Amino acid sequence: MNTATETRAVIVEREIAHPPEKIWRALTQPHLIAEWLMKNDFAAVKGHAFTLSGDWGSVDCRVLELEPNKALSYTWDAMGLESVVTWTLTPKGAGTHLRMEQKGFRPDQQQAFQGAQYGWQKFFGNLEQVLGRD
Template sequence: MNKLSTETLSVVVEREIPHPPEKIWRALTQPHLIEEWLMKNDFKPVVKQRFTLSGDWGSVDCQVLEIEPNKSLSYTWAAMGLESVVTWTLTPTSAGTHLRMEHSGFHADQQQAYKGAQYGWQKFFASMEEVLARMD
């Protein structure tokens, strides 16, 4: 039986970060900080707000879906035929914050985008940790 798969794949990155949720939240929601670890942007932390992330390779059209300060942030991520969602979850721990990012909505035939996201988010996380280390 050959049916089209409607299942989607997700890229999940989880890290224990030795900073409080409030500090990580700033890195996730302040445009000048987002630019330092992700891309140039016109982000505003407002539900339904549309924003664009721009890199050397092109841009991503996004829209804020959900926002719960210092806890969770979710937005659409549309680029090069990919319609997906990025969700950040911050959970306080004794040593700082458990930060979880899930980028969901990759279809089986989008292996290149899926692999690119797996690679890209690892890089973005490393950059964010450098930004956090420099922040007050």
């Protein structure tokens, strides 16, 4: 295996006590995305280019795939990192198994990898707060 092209992924999985439809709204409605992730101009349209803006800078993204209430995938390019974020929603009992995978971290991107591990845990916490409000 060529180590120069070997990449790593950050994966976060949670059981969330809300139906997939409710989580899907939080993943795809710009005003809700802004509450748990970052300011954005997201649209749930394949091929749509959008930007996520945080205090530290911005992320250039493009919607790759979307299957309502089941899966969402988009590019996540920031500060030299070219990666893909994929959300998978699987109904489980009265709730949902939510899986997020961000793949594409090169071996020399240790700082970005560690930052993403920390960041996604925080974002998931924010997401659960948003979901728990109504």
